[in-house]
Amino acid sequence: MEGKKFQDLNIRLGYPCVYQHHGACEHIFCITSVDLLDSSDNLKRSAYPIISKLSRKRSKLCDICGQMDANYLVTNCALHVKDPMNLCSGCFFSFHYEKDGMTKIGSFNAYRIFSANP
Template sequence: RMLPNTEHPLVSFGQLLEGEVPSRREELIYRNYMPPPVSPKSCTEKFSIDSVLLRVALYKGERRQAEYEVYGEQTLLDLRRSLSCATTKILKWQADELKRQQVENTVRRPSESALFYIEDVVYLCGEEDLAKPLLEWLSRRSTACPPTRDMADTSFEDLQLQLGKQYIFMHNGDCEHTLIFTRCWLTEHTADRRRSLYPRLVWQAKDGAAKCHVCDKLAATWEVHGDKLADTSPCFLCEQCRYQWHYARVSEGGHALRSDYQVYPVIT
């Protein structure tokens, strides 16, 4: 039976050896899957020709992940619903997999709760108040706390923004990103003003699949943490190298050789 290792921040789906050594056939294999693009629903409703258009870039650390276009009448909540990252995919997959295996679910699911910090104002959505730890910390330091507002009640026309300045977007507890507004212009007569198209994804980074650290040829399908025999942690392995390294030959029973590490599927 496959059990999660709850000592790690993420749930490991490696085998926990108890009594009989498990076979590799019981190991979970998750293959990368890229969903097809979804076309926006046809809609004839258009926003005003006098609206302002903005381009905003989403960063994780120093890496630019995506760029979106929004129009002035849209709210911050509209933008928040379009923003996503690998953390959301991983949390959803782990929670669904634990439910499928009927294992007690200790992993949080992706939440709609999020936070924007723009020009000394905190904008919130969802049931979880992500600003509470920050406000409590500022209060203990006798520092003035920034005001909080609802994303759904704040449009981009209500904001005073600076192009090129870094703002904060936080979701899924403490997954933090940087937002930078890069362009601002008036709507042109030739622009497609259908509301259903916005926020519009206009650029997205291509996530090249990580190569296996052993063969350096095939795409990695497993991420291994805490393996004492690996050169690095995490160590990325393709399916073939993973089983050659961690399992005995099929003729010898195909059992797991060790259990002193955590392993996670590579999800893209």
């Protein structure tokens, strides 16, 4: 993209576009309108582009409570109704460990999910 200008891009208004860099890092964006500047607009180059909306990826919700974001992916558990299951920390520990938090109940594999969202 270095050295390219906006006029060099082939875009369609209202259709998603992909900006890709570092090989596999992709950013989806959509240009929804194009306007000509007039005297009432901000003429500083640093004010553009104007970002009108940012999407926030939604984390997966817990498959048990359905309220909290999932922090664990659990597989190979005979106690679950489906495999794999996404569980929040509260449901994971209350369902899979004794009250001491150290003694495992049954056999399962668990993987910690680290969210990219703040």
